[in-house]
Amino acid sequence: MRKIQVGSEEVRRISELAKINVEDEKELETFAKQFEQIISYFEIIETVPEFESEADIKNVLRQDEIENSLSKEEVFLNLESGDDKGYFKGPKIR
Amino acid sequence: MKNNNIFITETHLEGESGGELEGFTVAIKDNISTKNIRTTCGSAMLKNYIPPYDATVVEKLKSAGATIVGKANMDEFGMGTTTETSYFGPTINPYDDTRVAGGSSGGSAAAVSLGKARLSLGTDTGGSIRCPAAFCGVVGIKPTYGLVSRYGLIAYANSLEQIGPMARTVEDASMLLDVISGGDEKDPTASKDEKDERYVDFVGRDVEGMTIGVPSELVGENVEKKVLISFEESMSDMESKGCIIKEMTLPSLEKAVAAYYIIAMSEASSNLARYDGIRYGLSGGFDKDWNQTFAKSREVGFGREVKRRVLLGTYALSAGYHNRYYAKAQSARAWIRKEFDNAFKKVEIIASPTMPVLPFKLNSSENDPLKMYLSDSNTVPVNLAGLPAISIPGKGDIKKGPVGIQFIAPRFEEGRLIRVGSALETR
Numbered sequence: 226m227r228k229i230q231v232g233s234e235e236v237r238r239i240s241e242l243a244k245i246n247v248e249d250e251k252e253l254e255t256f257a258k259q260f261e262q263i264i265s266y267f268e269i270i271e272t273v274p275e276f277e278s279e280a281d282i283k284n285v286l287r288q289d290e291i292e293n294s295l296s297k298e299e300v301f302l303n304l305e306s307g308d309d310k311g312y313f314k315g316p317k318i319r
Numbered sequence: 320m321k322n323n324n325i326f327i328t329e330t331h332l333e334g335e336s337g338g339e340l341e342g343f344t345v346a347i348k349d350n351i352s353t354k355n356i357r358t359t360c361g362s363a364m365l366k367n368y369i370p371p372y373d374a375t376v377v378e379k380l381k382s383a384g385a386t387i388v389g390k391a392n393m394d395e396f397g398m399g400t401t402t403e404t405s406y407f408g409p410t411i412n413p414y415d416d417t418r419v420a421g422g423s424s425g426g427s428a429a430a431v432s433l434g435k436a437r438l439s440l441g442t443d444t445g446g447s448i449r450c451p452a453a454f455c456g457v458v459g460i461k462p463t464y465g466l467v468s469r470y471g472l473i474a475y476a477n478s479l480e481q482i483g484p485m486a487r488t489v490e491d492a493s494m495l496l497d498v499i500s501g502g503d504e505k506d507p508t509a510s511k512d513e514k515d516e517r518y519v520d521f522v523g524r525d526v527e528g529m530t531i532g533v534p535s536e537l538v539g540e541n542v543e544k545k546v547l548i549s550f551e552e553s554m555s556d557m558e559s560k561g562c563i564i565k566e567m568t569l570p571s572l573e574k575a576v577a578a579y580y581i582i583a584m585s586e587a588s589s590n591l592a593r594y595d596g597i598r599y600g601l602s603g604g605f606d607k608d609w610n611q612t613f614a615k616s617r618e619v620g621f622g623r624e625v626k627r628r629v630l631l632g633t634y635a636l637s638a639g640y641h642n643r644y645y646a647k648a649q650s651a652r653a654w655i656r657k658e659f660d661n662a663f664k665k666v667e668i669i670a671s672p673t674m675p676v677l678p679f680k681l682n683s684s685e686n687d688p689l690k691m692y693l694s695d696s697n698t699v700p701v702n703l704a705g706l707p708a709i710s711i712p713g714k715g716d717i718k719k720g721p722v723g724i725q726f727i728a729p730r731f732e733e734g735r736l737i738r739v740g741s742a743l744e745t746r
Contacts, residue, residue, distance in 0.1 A: 243633040246618035262689045270577045276653035284507045299371035303599035315597050316605050316612040
């Protein structure tokens with residue numbers, strides 16, 4: 226099995242893609258070490274033969290008709306910023 | 320840590336009168352939406368989140384007359400095997416207060432084990448019902464993919480997870496399965512096929528002549544001795560009740576843990592992108608730009624295991640790695656499915672220890688995530704193949720360490736699981 230190398234810089238790059246801040250150097254190093262172990266283990270699937278999956282489940286669809294949905298009050302119930310005149314409040318776009 | 324830290328939120332909500340579950344108390348795992356009752360997923364991200372609607376299974380429980388007594392503790396977003404990744408602290412094992420209750424549905428399992436609720440709902444993405452059922456000495460059923468609606472279940476890995484019943488007896492778990500199963504217009508993956516018999520009617524039915532296969536891959540070197548002894552006693556017991564035990568091999572199962580984690584982490588990295596701190600969840604503030612506030616809310620709101628899985632999923636799906644990991648994992652999944660299908664031409668049921676180990680000591684897992692993932696070896700194949708499985712307490716003295724026995728059946732053959740499960744449970 227191949228040993229995969231993962232460094233702190235790689236973890237930092239992934240954390241930017243995933244949009245999760247990881248700033249602490251020690252945490253980056255710990256993640257890097259664990260990721261090396263885990264991803265190296267994942268290499269055991271290298272030898273899996275090609276298999277096509279046969280879908281034996283089907284989508285159950287319904288008619289596209291207008292039905293009752295949540296009220297505006299309910300939708301805004303969980304805003305941390307409070308109900309800002311019926312709009313979601315987001316950060317500035319620069 | 321009072322009451323083993325079973326509930327994140329306690330409540331008392333009586334259902335309609337006259338239903339088949341009238342007078343039954345139910346605990347609900349805290350990733351299943353309950354209208355006007357806080358639903359946290361065991362995460363700081365959602366510690367104040369109050370769903371404006373009920374999950375379909377909760378609606379069904381209410382109209383069946385069940386009384387909801389609380390929202391049960393769980394590993395954060397279902398990511399864990401111990402309930403220690405919960406923002407609200409670990410659930411303690413009912414038999415040994417130095418050990419974990421298992422996970423991720425640890426609160427649901429401990430609730431029925433200690434009689435805090437007669438029934439509970441858990442969810443199972445890679446063993447999250449069966450593992451804590453085994454560790455807490457109770458019964459847990461992971462239904463066939465599509466048997467139970469997932470509408471209102473807060474998603475972790477959609478293609479793998481199912482809601483399922485937990486209880487102290489197979490009969491109670493079957494009654495709950497009768498109530499929650501069935502098609503749902505709000506979940507296009509929920510099967511509409513009508514069953515012609517109630518699950519509870521399969522309890523106590525004869526198992527004479529039933530063939531049970533035991534794959535060598537699931538009783539290998541990683542199985543602890545005490546677990547193996549209980550498993551062997553349990554299989555002898557089934558033999559004495561007329562079952563025929565056959566050894567078999569399913570080589571694809573050696574790849575299951577890797578395939579499972581690649582797929583689950585990939586789906587998680589996409590699913591958890593909804594937590595941006597804008598519409599609900601912990602806010603990252605509004606002073607900086609989108610990328611910064613988004614990343615801030617997730618830095619503060621997610622615990623370490625969730626970060627680990629989202630990051631690894633992002634890695635597995637990123638340019639250059641997709642074919643090497645995700646596509647290979649899907650091939651492994653198809654292979655595992657095929658091997659199970661072929662196996663069920665030779666035997667009616669497949670059996671194994673649910674967990675290869677006894678409950679872990681508290682605080683023993685955080686530093687070695689891979690070791691923890693490997694302990695899911697016997698449960699994850701079932702989710703990859705979309706099959707139903709049940710965990711039943713094994714033979715032997717439960718006080719010396721609870722062991723679960725897992726039975727696996729072909730898709731939509733829950734009745735068969737209930738037959739063998741209730742046979743093993745008969746002392």
